[in-house]
Amino acid sequence: MRASLLQIDVNEDESVESRRVRVASLVRDQAGADLVVLPELWTTGAFAYEGFGTEAEPLEGPTYEAMAKAASDAGVWLHAGSVPERDPDGPLYNTSLVFSPSGDLAAAYRKIHRFGFDKGEAVLMGAGRDLVTVRLPDTTLGLATCYDLRFPELFRGLVDAGAETLVIPAGWPERRRAHWTLLAQARAVENQAYVLACGTAGTHAGVPQAGHSIVVDPWGEVLAQAGPGEEVLTVEFDPGRVAVTRDQFPALKDRVLGLDPPRR
Ligand SMILES: O=C(O)CCC(=O)C(=O)O
Numbered sequence: 001m002r003a004s005l006l007q008i009d010v011n012e013d014e015s016v017e018s019r020r021v022r023v024a025s026l027v028r029d030q031a032g033a034d035l036v037v038l039p040e041l042w043t044t045g046a047f048a049y050e051g052f053g054t055e056a057e058p059l060e061g062p063t064y065e066a067m068a069k070a071a072s073d074a075g076v077w078l079h080a081g082s083v084p085e086r087d088p089d090g091p092l093y094n095t096s097l098v099f100s101p102s103g104d105l106a107a108a109y110r111k112i113h114r115f116g117f118d119k120g121e122a123v124l125m126g127a128g129r130d131l132v133t134v135r136l137p138d139t140t141l142g143l144a145t146c147y148d149l150r151f152p153e154l155f156r157g158l159v160d161a162g163a164e165t166l167v168i169p170a171g172w173p174e175r176r177r178a179h180w181t182l183l184a185q186a187r188a189v190e191n192q193a194y195v196l197a198c199g200t201a202g203t204h205a206g207v208p209q210a211g212h213s214i215v216v217d218p219w220g221e222v223l224a225q226a227g228p229g230e231e232v233l234t235v236e237f238d239p240g241r242v243a244v245t246r247d248q249f250p251a252l253k254d255r256v257l258g259l260d261p262p263r264r
Contacts, residue, residue: 001034001035001138001139001236001237001238001239002032002033002034002035002234002235002236003033003034003035003036003037003196003215003234003235003237004030004033004035004036004037004232004233004234004235005036005037005196005197005198005213005215005226005232005233005234005235006023006026006027006030006036006037006038006039006198006232007039007198007199007200007201007211007213007226007229007230007231007232007233008023008026008038008039008042008200008201008230009200009201009202009229009230010039010042010045010046010171010200010201010202010204010209011045011202011203011204012045012048012204012205016043016044016051016055017062019042019043020043020062020063020066021066023038023042023066023070024066024067024069024070025070026232027067027070027071027073027074027076027078028070028073028074029074029232030074030076030232031073031074031075031076033074033076033234034076034077034136034138035076035077035078035079035136035196036071036074036076036077036078036079037079037081037167037169037196037198038067038078038079038080038081038169038198039081039169039170039171039198039199039200039213040081040082040094040096040111040145040146040169040170040171040199040200041081041082041083041084041094041171042081042171042200043055043063043083043084044084045171045200045204045205046115046121046146046170046171046200046204047120047171047173047204047205047206047207048204048205049116049119049120049121049124049205050205051084052084052092052121052124052125053092053124055084056083056084056085056086056092057083057084057085057086058085058086058088059085059087059095059097059108061083061085061086063080063083063097064080064083064097064105067080067097067099068099068103068104068105069103071099071100071101071102071103072099072101072102072103074101075101076101077098077099077100077101077106077136078098078099079096079097079098079141079143079167079169079198080096080097080098080099081096081097081169081198082094082095082096082097082111082145082169083095083097084125085108085110087126090126091125091126092124092125092126093110093111093125093126093128094110094111094114094121094125094128094145095108095109095110095111095128096108096109096110096111096143096145096169098134098141098143106134107132107133107134107143108132109128109130109132109143109144109145110126110127110128110129110130111125111127111128111145111146111147111148112127112128112129112144112148112151112154113127113147113148113150113151113154114127114147115146115147131154131157131158131161133158133161133162133163135162138239139164139165139194139239139242140162140163140164140165141163141165141166141167142155142158142159142161142163142164142165142166142167142193143158143167144158144166144167144168145168145169145170146168146169146170146171146172148168149168149170149180149183149184149187149197150179150183152186152187152190155187155190155191155193156191158191159191159193159252163191163193164193164194164239164242164243165193165194165195165196165239165242166187166188166191166193166194166195166196167196167197167198168184168187168195168196168197168198169197169198169199170197170198170199170200171199171200171209172199172200172209172210173207173208173209173210174208174209174210174211174228175208176210177210177212180197180199180210180212180214181212181214181222181225184197184214184216185216185220185222187216188216188217188218188219188220189218189219189220191218191252192218192242192245192246192249192251192252193218193242194215194216194217194218194237194239194241194242195214195215195216196215197213197214197215197216198213198233199211199212199213201228201229201230201231202230210228211226211227211228211229211231212225212226212227212228213225213226213231213233214226215233215235215237217237217241218241218242218245218246219241219245223235223237
């Protein structure tokens with residue numbers, strides 16, 4: 001499979017609409033790839049909290065429309081990163097969209113772990129509850145977003161649901177770049193899965209972004225890593241290696257569930 005991770009520069013000098021047009025064109029340029037991945041909240045910026053309310057879209061809003069068309073024009077599976085979604089009957093959500101090569105919505109995933117503790121996304125958005133996987137011809141994707149990367153139990157749930165390739169759009173800050181790389185490798189090793197983690201470049205809301213999008217194989221080896229700036233990170237990988245790795249080193253089969261709590 002060939003995957004292209006589009007590490008988009010998200011900064012305030014570019015309007016949301018211009019960035020949407022520019023990103024759609026970049027997606028079209030990836031014709032020939034099997035899978036294209038965009039970052040988290042690349043329209044507004046993951047830390048540009050003030051924009052969440054004003055830029056929030058219904059699920060089938062302008063970003064959905066532009067990305068569905070770009071996916072079908074390029075003939076690729078497109079993980080279109082996430083958008084601030086306005087649920088007409090509920091709160092905002094940080095929602096990832098995956099489109100098939102014909103431009104149909106294959107999946108929507110509402111981020112489960114909201115970042116910000118007592119501010120930002122954690123107070124402005126609702127939390128998703130549902131694990132989401134997407135079957136592609138050669139692999140099954142498991143979806144997670146940014147801060148979710150810190151919660152291994154979510155990924156175990158995805159693996160139990162059949163995930164072989166974990167796709168993680170993010171707007172990860174430069175300040176914690178070491179965690180980004182370490183956690184991406186840890187999730188790959190412990191789940192014996194590919195990890196495709198696509199972040200943003202640039203600075204928005206005063207928060208420099210880490211860039212350094214990364215692709216890790218099921219043995220934990222880094223297949224490719226981007227630099228700090230806007231970049232298209234393209235990688236070829238063999239989805240069959242997930243089954244081979246799990247067969248040759250069957251640690252996932254040795255899981256012990258439902259342990260007893262400590263005795264007092
Ligand atoms: O966990 C982190 O360090 C970054 C998380 C984050 O920026 C996010 O989820 O938007």
